[in-house]
Amino acid sequence: MNPKVLILGPPGAGKGTQSERLADEFGVEHVTTGDALRANKEMDISDMGLEYDTPGEYMDQGDLVPDVVVDAMVQEALSDFDGFVLDGYPRNDHQVEALEEMTDLDVVLSLSVPREELVDRLTGRRVCDDCGANYHVEFDQPEEPGVCDECGGELIQRKDDNEASVRNRLDTFEAETAPVIGHYRGGEDFVAVDGDQSLDEVWADVKSAVESNA
Ligand code: ADP
Ligand code: ADP
Ligand code: ZN
Secondary structure (H helix, E strand, C coil): CCCEEEEECCCCCCHHHHHHHHHHHHCCEEEEHHHHHHCCCCCCCHHHCCCCCCHHHHHHHCCCCCHHHHHHHHHHHHCCCCCEEEECCCCCHHHHHHHHHHCCCCEEEEEECCHHHHHHHHHCEEEECCCCCEEECCCECCCCCCECCCCCCEEECCCCCCHHHHHHHHHHHHHHHHHHHHHHCCCCCEEEEECCCCHHHHHHHHHHHHHHHC
């Protein structure tokens, strides 16, 4: 089984955390635009006629990076794999159309979590500087403080996980990405998952949704 999974939800809903588990469980690739863009924060996009010269200038403020940049990254990543879990894309209506041209999906998961819980999750998030694994200072602590359980890398706080950028990202989500979820809702492959449960409870729901749909 090589499921093609799309995971949707607001920033902080647990997409990255659950995607890692799906990638391990089903042997598929975790394709995440957030990580791909962070690895290319300083990429020179000055010849594209955009407002800023690098993706990082959009990201640090919590604004979306322009579609032309992101579409090309996803197109290239998806063409390399049979099965995947796509996390962080599509984030607006244009990206939905672009994705429809690229691939078919087996299951579309949507994680929902109340806004104030999202702020707590994001401002307490720590990520591995080497492998990108997610932790939380309270809700998902590593065995040794500051050290990644997976690879021994250093845990850091993302530059955009401060309260101002978090609130801007949540507003951007409401304005641009909530309609994307509306687009998929009601489709036969769509599964709504309550993201406001423990990590293991969310995982049980996510895993069974993929098993029964893919
Ligand atoms: P996203 O990829 O949707 O932005 P993450 O997977 O990075 O979200 O999770 C955001 C933060 O919340 C991380 O610090 C993570 O450890 C924590 N987290 C994820 N799922 C849960 C959960 N079910 N309960 C509590 N904290 C969670
Ligand atoms: P989170 O889920 O915590 O908001 P991500 O790691 O998914 O964070 O994304 C970080 C930043 O990367 C976003 O705030 C945005 O600037 C940029 N980004 C990620 N995915 C996209 C996308 N599909 N379209 C435009 N910008 C994106
Ligand atoms: Zn690591």
